[in-house]
Amino acid sequence: MSGVLVVMEQRGGVLNRMSLEALAAGQALAAMVGGECSAALLGTVGVAVSGATKVYSVEHALLKDYTADGYVIALEQLVKKLAPSYVVFPHTYQVRDFAPALATRFGQVLISDVTGIHAGPVFVRQLLQGKLNADYKQVGNGPCFVSVQAGSFRADAAGAGDYIAAEVFVPELSAAQIRNKPGELFRESAQTVDLSAAPVIVSVGRGIGEESNIAMVQELATALGAELAASRPICDNGWLPMERQVGSSGQTVSPKLYLAVGISGAIQHLVGMKGSKAVIAINKDEHAPIFEVADVGVVGDLFEIVPELTKAVVAAKG
């Protein structure tokens, strides 16, 4: 057994950015442990990949639409055939749905949501909503399965090199093995709020405590001419509509200013906003992970600071 196999994801024939980041992680890992970095794609024919030693196109009519059963069965066969030491995935919602089951078939545990890889190899991931980091190691025998968090590896370096002609792999798969029937993808309603275009965003999190306090943050947003956004718990509670949610399940934003009010900064939120040019964070907990990505931080009571800030902004604009 040797080498690294990166399982990439495409939609409509286009590789997503996280797949290129996973390829970059796979290349780094291959350089560390020795061996080649290959790539595999499932479903559609004709996606060109570069930057891998070999590319496998896993093709079957039953893989056209994603199902966990189809992907697990097909990849189990491919991994058995290629016998890589490491199998690397992007940590997408699709991967979360099938990769743990695939690892189980090999008696292994997926090391999920990895943000860094060090010599060993040691895989770094976050614990407790980003409050702590942890080093994980594989101790079992067999392929080591790893999924890589968005934004942790640089995609721009990964695709370099000539496009590789894919070798076709046809798994043995029958319709009776696929238990779930997937429907078409859909969006709830036409999104009327495009946060990705907003130059200034004021975003509110759990620290706001109660729905009635949202108005105070709205006033600050209005004073700044900013869009109001939120972390997931605020939208889960129905205090703001889902379309104002920033993070992996919401919108990805990169404004000139992201002002985070009472947001602790779980990784699912950070991946949606860490491309912001400037981040200012106000939080009562000095250890909140939001301060790791903030340019300017204020540890304090948002109920005292936000009204003062609104007043000062209005006065400055006067």
Add this chain to the structure above:
Amino acid sequence: MKILVAVKQVPERDAQVHVAADGKWIDEGDLSYTINEPDAYALEEALQLKEKHGGEVVVVCAGPERVTSTLREALAKGADRAIHIEADDLGERDTLGVARMLADAMKGESPDLILTGLQSDDLGLGQTGVVMAELMGIPHATLIMHVEKTDAGLKVKRELEDGWFQHVEMPLPALLTIQSGGNKLRYATLMGIKKAKTKETKTVSAAAAGGKAVSLERVYLPEKQKKTEMLTGTPAEIAAKLVEKLKFEVRVI
């Protein structure tokens, strides 16, 4: 419908955590614990399904004695029975070990549906449900916002990235991992708390921990990705400093 809900007890979100002396986990000494939030949504979904279609809700939790408080709370909210898998060594088990322990305790119950949260607030691996389904040989779907019972089984609404969703139809028995926000969480009523005292909690002991496939070697405080300038002072002073930054550095005023 007989529904089993696997829940985990985790440190409170606001808890100040400190790395333990051996550097392998956090100091558990004076932590307070609560139900893992996505698991609370799984319990809520189970209770609503029972209210609509009848049946039974059984809540299952593995861990030391302290987890019985989380089980009692679930009973007070409306679960019918509880199973406590007594295990003081969760840290010695990886995802596969924990999933196996839960699956073993659940098999004898022959459930129609198993629900659990999509991930835990402490380890955040997001895998236990999927691995349990694989071990039990039943279909699964993850990140579920809504569950509808059909003649053939279930129709569920899955959340995908960037505001996309998908409906998936599947046969029973099945396992679903529940995403937060699909329902409104209920509180335990006084009546519920009273009733919970008469409900059954079965204690089973966990099989000895087997070998591990992966191990957590070390926990530590994350390094800062950026140099953060911390502002201090009275609220008015902080506001004035922030306005300076907004005007001259960020240039949004």
